[in-house]
Amino acid sequence: MSTMRHTDPVLPVLEARGLRLHLADRAGARWFRKAPRLEILRGIDLSVAQGETIGVVGESGSGKTTLGRTLLRLYEPTDGSLRFEGQDITHAREERLRPMRARMQCIFQDPLSSLNPRHRIEDIVAQPLLSFGLVRDRSEARGRARQLLERVQLSQSFALRYPHELSGGQRQRVGIARAIAASPKLVIADEIVSGLDVSTQAQILMLLREIRAETALVFISHDLSVVRALCDRVLVMHRGVVVEQGATDAVFARPEHDYTRDLLASIPLPERDPNWIGSA
Amino acid sequence: MTPPVLLDIDGLRVSVGGRPVLRDVSLQVRSGEIAGLVGESGAGKTMAGRAVLGLLPDAARVLSGEIRFDGTDLLSLKARAREALLGRDIALIPQNPMTALNPVARIGTQIVDGLRMHLGLDRNGARARAVELLQAVHLPDPESLLRRFPHELSGGMRQRVLIASAFSCRPRLVIADEPTTALDVTVQKQCLRLIRELQRQHATAVLFVTHDLGVVAKLCDSVAVMHGGRILEFRSGDDIFRAPRHPYTRALLAATPRFDRPGDTLVPVSAEVLARLQEEVDVYDAAH
Ligand SMILES: Nc1ncnc2c1ncn2[C@@H]1O[C@H](COP(=O)(O)OP(=O)(O)O)[C@@H](O)[C@H]1O
Numbered sequence: 001m002s003t004m005r006h007t008d009p010v011l012p013v014l015e016a017r018g019l020r021l022h023l024a025d026r027a028g029a030r031w032f033r034k035a036p037r038l039e040i041l042r043g044i045d046l047s048v049a050q051g052e053t054i055g056v057v058g059e060s061g062s063g064k065t066t067l068g069r070t071l072l073r074l075y076e077p078t079d080g081s082l083r084f085e086g087q088d089i090t091h092a093r094e095e096r097l098r099p100m101r102a103r104m105q106c107i108f109q110d111p112l113s114s115l116n117p118r119h120r121i122e123d124i125v126a127q128p129l130l131s132f133g134l135v136r137d138r139s140e141a142r143g144r145a146r147q148l149l150e151r152v153q154l155s156q157s158f159a160l161r162y163p164h165e166l167s168g169g170q171r172q173r174v175g176i177a178r179a180i181a182a183s184p185k186l187v188i189a190d191e192i193v194s195g196l197d198v199s200t201q202a203q204i205l206m207l208l209r210e211i212r213a214e215t216a217l218v219f220i221s222h223d224l225s226v227v228r229a230l231c232d233r234v235l236v237m238h239r240g241v242v243v244e245q246g247a248t249d250a251v252f253a254r255p256e257h258d259y260t261r262d263l264l265a266s267i268p269l270p271e272r273d274p275n276w277i278g279s280a
Numbered sequence: 281m282t283p284p285v286l287l288d289i290d291g292l293r294v295s296v297g298g299r300p301v302l303r304d305v306s307l308q309v310r311s312g313e314i315a316g317l318v319g320e321s322g323a324g325k326t327m328a329g330r331a332v333l334g335l336l337p338d339a340a341r342v343l344s345g346e347i348r349f350d351g352t353d354l355l356s357l358k359a360r361a362r363e364a365l366l367g368r369d370i371a372l373i374p375q376n377p378m379t380a381l382n383p384v385a386r387i388g389t390q391i392v393d394g395l396r397m398h399l400g401l402d403r404n405g406a407r408a409r410a411v412e413l414l415q416a417v418h419l420p421d422p423e424s425l426l427r428r429f430p431h432e433l434s435g436g437m438r439q440r441v442l443i444a445s446a447f448s449c450r451p452r453l454v455i456a457d458e459p460t461t462a463l464d465v466t467v468q469k470q471c472l473r474l475i476r477e478l479q480r481q482h483a484t485a486v487l488f489v490t491h492d493l494g495v496v497a498k499l500c501d502s503v504a505v506m507h508g509g510r511i512l513e514f515r516s517g518d519d520i521f522r523a524p525r526h527p528y529t530r531a532l533l534a535a536t537p538r539f540d541r542p543g544d545t546l547v548p549v550s551a552e553v554l555a556r557l558q559e560e561v562d563v564y565d566a567a568h
């Protein structure tokens with residue numbers, strides 16, 4: 001069971017304390033003044049250990065994607081601190097981050113849309129191995145890529161195909177294979193099962209349950225039911241603030257914050273309840 | 281007493297470019313009831329809804345079957361007679377509130393035009409009715425809203441405007457195709473409540489298309505489960521959710537994650553169930 005899995009009480013892989021981020025509000029920019037700065041993340045505390053999966057939930061615009069990007073240091077925090085494997089990377093320069101990047105990976109909703117459509121699947125999966133110099137040559141990289149495809153239950157025939165030939169679920173498997181290629185310590189997955197049918201979604205969730213022991217996983221999703229199916233802990237975001245966090249089972253059984261209660265009460269469970277819909 | 285059947289889809293077969301997409305689809309929607317059409321992507325839900333609206337793609341061919349609206353077969357109706365029904369007696373709530381509204385026309389114009397065309401109201405009458413409608417969907421300050429453009433509204437507000445305009449000419453049937461799929465759950469719930477409320481008020485029949493079993497369970501009086509262009513079971517919502525009969529319905533329910541159950545209770549749809557469905561489709565296609 002997800003909550004009973006043993007995790008080392010060691011140093012967290014990633015630890016954020018009081019993380020703040022401001023971004024320029026493009027809509028508010030005028031020719032005579034700079035764009036005003038909006039506070040998108042307003043003091044986030046988060047820590048995730050090896051073998052642990054933490055869910056980040058909240059409605060659209062609450063700051064989930066921005067948090068994911070900040071944890072990967074694609075944004076530089078305005079305030080607070082961020083440690084990866086014990087090292088302070090809050091304001092680290094790209095040269096210092098570069099060697100760490102192999103150990104922090106991300107997967108997006110459509111992991112292949114940002115990649116070269118003319119590259120074969122095996123080369124897409126092999127790419128992190130090559131760019132981080134983790135293999136001697138391309139043929140070793142391709143060999144590893146094929147093992148990784150097997151890991152995500154894609155047959156060898158996929159190695160030579162191109163992204164557009166794959167279904168949504170197959171693409172997501174490729175995205176996962178590519179993310180785990182460099183044996184990362186941290187994986188950030190942003191809405192990766194959101195566009196999928198339930199039957200495909202269930203398969204991808206099963207796959208994630210198999211690989212989650214190897215890494216620290218931050219699983220971002222607007223879907224609280226999916227988070228319950230996968231995550232040990234959950235963090236509920238609302239307008240750039242964490243309103244509640246704790247063990248998933250506990251938070252969903254006994255939500256403490258009104259916002260969490262509202263969210264849960266709005267999810268239509270697939271069972272009859274004539275009173276659920278209420279009147280306006 | 282059961283209300284009369286308003287929409288009766290009977291043995292509908294449609295192919296697109298020679299490929300079957302609807303295989304003997306039959307289902308009924310009664311006045312004042314919401315019928316749910318649920319299934320995964322590619323099942324043929326949108327095609328079924330479009331067939332009723334007469335909006336099938338050019339390459340589509342109706343091979344057999346009837347779509348009776350209040351006794352009249354829509355498929356054999358002349359184009360003009362059919363167009364007169366659409367927008368007035370049969371209305372659509374589309375999926376995407378971002379693209380369904382004309383981005384360069386004010387909200388007021390978009391609703392008022394429809395009211396003038398279908399109900400023959402004059403400008404002032406149509407405007408007054410539009411204000412009423414926006415009030416009915418609980419939008420604040422309807423007068424000023426009429427002067428706004430779609431991009432000035434949130435996704436939830438836009439979808440309420442679309443719901444309001446679908447119900448604006450007091451249609452007898454509304455086809456809603458994934459109308460809340462793009463919305464946050466809290467906003468989705470408000471929109472579902474709104475559809476329920478308006479539909480009850482006017483005894484409108486609704487064909488509600490969605491991939492979401494949860495939405496169907498909470499909203500629909502009857503439910504058709506669809507896969508591979510076929511209706512696998514069509515029964516009352518109470519019956520389907522109390523005792524799902526078809527193995528695919530049961531498999532879908534078991535594969536749907538629920539926040540009130542631990543993760544390890546999730547079971548993906550089995551290869552056997554899928555293979556069985558494919559086999560049935562192959563047998564059907566061979567016979568037609
Ligand atoms: N590059 C950006 N510049 C300015 N504001 C942004 C930028 N990216 C996101 N935002 C704003 O930050 C808030 C959080 O967005 P996001 O992180 O995408 O939320 P979520 O992923 O939870 O939907 C939103 O209000 C959004 O408009």
Ligand SMILES: Nc1ncnc2c1ncn2[C@@H]1O[C@H](COP(=O)(O)OP(=O)(O)O)[C@@H](O)[C@H]1O
Pocket residue numbers: 296297301319320321322323324325326327328337339
């Ligand atoms: N414009 C189109 N031209 C050809 N085939 C189409 C078109 N739209 C949908 N289809 C096909 O028709 C089948 C049913 O699609 P659709 O009704 O959109 O399914 P659903 O709404 O249940 O996801 C699918 O196999 C799809 O590929």
Ligand SMILES: [Mg+2]
Pocket residue numbers: 064065066191
């Ligand atoms: Mg996001």
Ligand SMILES: [Mg+2]
Pocket residue numbers: 325326327
């Ligand atoms: Mg559809």
